[in-house]
Amino acid sequence: AQSVTQLDSQVPVFEEAPVELRCNYSSSVSVYLFWYVQYPNQGLQLLLKYLSGSTLVKGINGFEAEFNKSQTSFHLRKPSVHISDTAEYFCAVMGGGNQFYFGTGTSLTVIP
Amino acid sequence: GAGVSQSPSNKVTEKGKDVELRCDPISGHTALYWYRQSLGQGLEFLIYFQGNSAPDKSGLPSDRFSAERTGGSVSTLTIQRTQQEDSAVYLCASSAAGYRIETQYFGPGTRLLVL
Numbered sequence: 001a002q003s004v005t006q007l008d009s010q011v012p013v014f015e016e017a018p019v020e021l022r023c024n025y026s027s028s029v030s031v032y033l034f035w036y037v038q039y040p041n042q043g044l045q046l047l048l049k050y051l052s053g054s055t056l057v058k059g060i061n062g063f064e065a066e067f068n069k070s071q072t073s074f075h076l077r078k079p080s081v082h083i084s085d086t087a088e089y090f091c092a093v094m095g096g097g098n099q100f101y102f103g104t105g106t107s108l109t110v111i112p
Numbered sequence: 113g114a115g116v117s118q119s120p121s122n123k124v125t126e127k128g129k130d131v132e133l134r135c136d137p138i139s140g141h142t143a144l145y146w147y148r149q150s151l152g153q154g155l156e157f158l159i160y161f162q163g164n165s166a167p168d169k170s171g172l173p174s175d176r177f178s179a180e181r182t183g184g185s186v187s188t189l190t191i192q193r194t195q196q197e198d199s200a201v202y203l204c205a206s207s208a209a210g211y212r213i214e215t216q217y218f219g220p221g222t223r224l225l226v227l
Contacts, residue, residue: 004154006154009152036218041220042220043115043116043203043217043218043219043220043221044155044203044205044216044218045217045218046215046216049215090154090155092155100145100155100157100216101154101157102147102154102155102156103154104152104153104154105154
């Protein structure tokens with residue numbers, strides 16, 4: 001079975017500072033990994049995804065994530081955050097079955 | 113073009129009543145998913161439709177939950193004899209291809225409160 005752990009439920013960070021949102025997964029099979037963002041009062045939208053190939057994946061709005069198979073991690077990073085990045089971020093995995101497994105989410109708050 | 117829409121946006125009901133939640137996917141999208149997002153929890157997969165294939169119902173939490181997809185487009189999630197633990201945000205998503213790895217486009221959700 002697959003599962004996703006987002007260790008940080010809330011992450012406050014000052015504007016223009018770097019941020020890392022952590023995601024760890026468990027799976028006995030090859031996985032596809034995703035980060036979704038949910039802005040206030042909006043639906044979830046895809047930030048980036050890892051399917052295969054390069055372990056460093058770049059997404060929208062300057063975000064990137066690195067797939068680390070040995071550590072079973074897929075942490076999301078941005079070198080300099082903006083106020084508009086304030087949102088809920090969800091990590092997800094699709095494993096050998098037919099379901100997506102989502103983490104519990106990390107609430108990122110950017111402080112002016 | 114228009115995204116995924118869901119209605120109603122909010123629903124308050126009494127315990128024991130039935131509710132219907134509607135999802136209009138993006139036109140032409142063959143795959144449709146329902147998820148439940150409870151407070152402090154991640155998204156919980158409920159059901160998946162792909163074209164004319166039999167739906168994957170493996171995520172439905174009980175037989176009080178059911179879903180239909182008519183004409184390969186609009187979907188309705190029905191919860192019978194609602195319980196307080198059914199209170200959550202119900203999200204619908206659609207994707208263009210039959211493969212799960214394709215990007216899912218999410219609707220804004222229906223916030224259900226069972227009193």
